[in-house]
Amino acid sequence: MYIKFWGVRGSVPVPGRETVKFGGNTTCIEIRTSDGQLIIIDAGTGIRLLGLELMKGDFGKGAGTAHILFTHSHWDHIQGFPFFVPAYIGSKDDSGNRLEGRCNQFHLYGASDVDDRLEATLRGQMEHFYFPVDLNYLSAQINFHPLAGKNIQIGSATITARRLIHPNGVLGYRIQDGDKALCVATDCEHPSDGNLDKNLLELAQDCNLLVYDSQYTPEEYNPEAHGMKGPTKIGWGHSTYAEGIRVANECKVARLILTHHDPLHNDAKIADMEKKAQEAFPATLAAYEGLVIQL
Numbered sequence: 001m002y003i004k005f006w007g008v009r010g011s012v013p014v015p016g017r018e019t020v021k022f023g024g025n026t027t028c029i030e031i032r033t034s035d036g037q038l039i040i041i042d043a044g045t046g047i048r049l050l051g052l053e054l055m056k057g058d059f060g061k062g063a064g065t066a067h068i069l070f071t072h073s074h075w076d077h078i079q080g081f082p083f084f085v086p087a088y089i090g091s092k093d094d095s096g097n098r099l100e101g102r103c104n105q106f107h108l109y110g111a112s113d114v115d116d117r118l119e120a121t122l123r124g125q126m127e128h129f130y131f132p133v134d135l136n137y138l139s140a141q142i143n144f145h146p147l148a149g150k151n152i153q154i155g156s157a158t159i160t161a162r163r164l165i166h167p168n169g170v171l172g173y174r175i176q177d178g179d180k181a182l183c184v185a186t187d188c189e190h191p192s193d194g195n196l197d198k199n200l201l202e203l204a205q206d207c208n209l210l211v212y213d214s215q216y217t218p219e220e221y222n223p224e225a226h227g228m229k230g231p232t233k234i235g236w237g238h239s240t241y242a243e244g245i246r247v248a249n250e251c252k253v254a255r256l257i258l259t260h261h262d263p264l265h266n267d268a269k270i271a272d273m274e275k276k277a278q279e280a281f282p283a284t285l286a287a288y289e290g291l292v293i294q295l
């Protein structure tokens with residue numbers, strides 16, 4: 001399995017000199033299965049750059065197929081979609097109907113028990129108030145697939161989705177390809193009783209790579225627990241590298257990737273968080289735009 005990070009920021013894009021090292025684009029991860037299927041997790045602004053890269057191959061000719069798994073439909077996970085050029089590539093007949101076999105094909109997955117409005121949300125952000133091109137005018141073929149708790153198969157990969165803890169819900173994903181497993185858990189926190197989320201433990205068990213929401217430092221998340229004053233982030237639906245390490249240890253995860261970096265954290269801050277995490281769990285990396293991992 002090949003994994004490439006195109007957007008690693010949470011909440012809002014933050015371009016600028018202070019974020020050059022880790023990057024300012026919001027969530028998007030490219031995954032290639034061992035049999036060559038393309039899976040994309042989320043369509044934050046990072047998907048724009050992925051789209052430009054894809055245009056150099058089959059997608060530039062209207063002959064590409066990709067599966068986009070949405071964790072949820074908060075802005076930082078959908079806002080890049082209208083700028084995803086491969087969605088505009090396809091041939092239509094004189095009546096405007098897409099010509100079969102000559103359009104890029106996109107399969108979009110969202111949760112029926114988290115947000116059955118994935119289609120409505122993507123359509124809504126392309127209404128003329130916000131964007132000049134309506135979803136219906138995209139030349140590629142867009143197919144929506146609500147996920148309803150059952151595993152799905154994409155080529156050699158089996159995809160398991162579970163609901164995690166986040167305002168209005170979010171899906172975590174486990175992608176199992178042969179004996180390799182990737183777990184992506186962004187925008188999540190744990191129950192307030194101090195236990196780890198059982199759904200996340202199920203997804204992450206024995207995985208080779210856990211990509212985990214590390215938006216806050218433990219001190220930012222819960223200042224009082226660290227003898228500090230300040231506003232708490234409990235209940236905001238995000239987590240810390242320390243919780244990521246707890247999950248990694250509990251689930252015997254081989255490698256941990258910290259992602260969904262806070263827009264207030266510059267490169268130096270994220271590097272400091274990465275260093276602290278590595279002291280407790282050496283096989284940790286803070287995700288950056290362009291990071292490639294081969295499982």
Ligand SMILES: [Zn+2]
Nearest residue numbers: 010011076187
């Ligand atoms: Zn987010």
Ligand SMILES: [Zn+2]
Nearest residue numbers: 072074166187
């Ligand atoms: Zn969110």
